[in-house]
Amino acid sequence: MKNLKYAITGHTRGVGKAVYDKIDPENIIGFSTSTGYDINKREDRDRIVQEAFDCDVFINNASDNFGQVYMFLDMLKVWRALPDKKIINIGSRTAEITLPLSHYHLLYVHAEKIALKAVSNQLAPNTKCKVDYRWFPAVGTEAMLAKYPYWTHEDYITPERAAEIILSDSPLFYTLKLS
Amino acid sequence: MKYAITGHTKGVGKAVYDRLNPDILGFSTSTGYDINKKEDRARIVAEAFDCDVFINNAANNFGQVYMFLDILKAWRALPEKRIINIGNRAGEIVLPLSHYHLLYLHAEKTTLKALSKELTPNTKCTVEYRWFKAVATEAMLEKYPQWTRKDYLTPDQAADIILADEFITQ
Numbered sequence: 192m193k194n195l196k197y198a199i200t201g202h203t204r205g206v207g208k209a210v211y212d213k214i215d216p217e218n219i220i221g222f223s224t225s226t227g228y229d230i231n232k233r234e235d236r237d238r239i240v241q242e243a244f245d246c247d248v249f250i251n252n253a254s255d256n257f258g259q260v261y262m263f264l265d266m267l268k269v270w271r272a273l274p275d276k277k278i279i280n281i282g283s284r285t286a287e288i289t290l291p292l293s294h295y296h297l298l299y300v301h302a303e304k305i306a307l308k309a310v311s312n313q314l315a316p317n318t319k320c321k322v323d324y325r326w327f328p329a330v331g332t333e334a335m336l337a338k339y340p341y342w343t344h345e346d347y348i349t350p351e352r353a354a355e356i357i358l359s360d361s362p363l364f365y366t367l368k369l370s
Numbered sequence: 371m372k373y374a375i376t377g378h379t380k381g382v383g384k385a386v387y388d389r390l391n392p393d394i395l396g397f398s399t400s401t402g403y404d405i406n407k408k409e410d411r412a413r414i415v416a417e418a419f420d421c422d423v424f425i426n427n428a429a430n431n432f433g434q435v436y437m438f439l440d441i442l443k444a445w446r447a448l449p450e451k452r453i454i455n456i457g458n459r460a461g462e463i464v465l466p467l468s469h470y471h472l473l474y475l476h477a478e479k480t481t482l483k484a485l486s487k488e489l490t491p492n493t494k495c496t497v498e499y500r501w502f503k504a505v506a507t508e509a510m511l512e513k514y515p516q517w518t519r520k521d522y523l524t525p526d527q528a529a530d531i532i533l534a535d536e537f538i539t540q
Contacts, residue, residue, distance in 0.1 A: 257432055257435075260481070264473055264474065267473075268473055271470060272467055289488060290488075290492060291492060292446050292447055292492055292494070295443050295446060298443055299439065302439055302481075302489075305481070305485055305488050306477075306480075306485070308484075310477045310480050310481060313464060313465075313476075314464065314465055314476075314477075316464045317464045317465060317466060318467065
């Protein structure tokens with residue numbers, strides 16, 4: 192069986208890095224702001240779409256101010272009729288709750304993930320490529336652990352665990368078990 | 371009742387505006403308010419703050435979604451306020467693969483609909499999402515000359531739906 196080729200956005204930190212490190216370097220392409228790809232810029236997304244076109248799986252991981260939604264739409268537009276391709280949109284637990292009025296500093300983050308989930312579900316029935324939306328509990332990335340020093344191991348999963356969920360063939364199992 | 375509306379110089383927005391004038395503030399790109407610019411949305415929120423009803427009508431490349439979020443942030447704890455998000459029949463269908471030139475429009479309306487529903491259980495202000503079938507604005511009739519009268523609503527009929535006390539699903 193041939194090795195699948197992956198592309199991922201946001202591969203230099205956190206969960207994206209864990210996924211990127213897990214796959215053989217020759218089988219994955221990473222795109223991050225720090226390596227010259229800003230998903231909020233249309234021309235940068237065009238370059239990502241072009242360079243990732245021959246991959247089999249696109250992991251839409253980087254998230255910033257609706258840039259992740261645009262990234263999904265742009266990738267879907269070119270892959271929509273190709274049955275061998277797969278797009279995995281990385282969601283967040285924030286999309287599973289109703290945002291409390293006291294947490295409106297998170298409104299844009301929350302809205303971006305709601306949008307990603309809604310658009311994934313709404314478009315997927317007609318696309319030939321596979322479209323997945325996967326989310327998991329809080330992840331203990333370095334940034335998150337610095338922000339929430341009182342977290343115990345009960346409160347989060349490791350980036351490696353999150354990478355397993357993303358790359359698993361049966362995401363439902365993990366989702367149900369962990370939520 | 372004092373109203374505010376975006377996109378008041380054309381189509382459905384104009385029909386609503388003309389009916390409620392002078393009890394309505396209008397904000398359009400042509401009058402200096404671009405909903406895709408953060409600073410313009412901040413001015414709209416400030417100037418519309420004392421209104422009772424905000425009709426989020428102008429749509430452009432997710433700008434309508436941002437507009438909703440920004441006014442909601444300011445009004446979320448105020449029970450007497452009301453936001454009406456104007457949807458579109460595009461938000462009701464699974465987009466056919468042949469129609470992906472409408473992808474951004476479809477995604478914008480799908481998002482607006484999802485957010486209207488997902489955020490409202492906690493908000494004190496009222497949030498509504500109203501949509502209707504095709505509207506025969508001048509621009510649309512020029513684009514689809516084959517339309518007959520039963521294919522569309524007039525802008526005035528759309529304004530009726532927007533301003534009705536109860537939203538009747540189309």
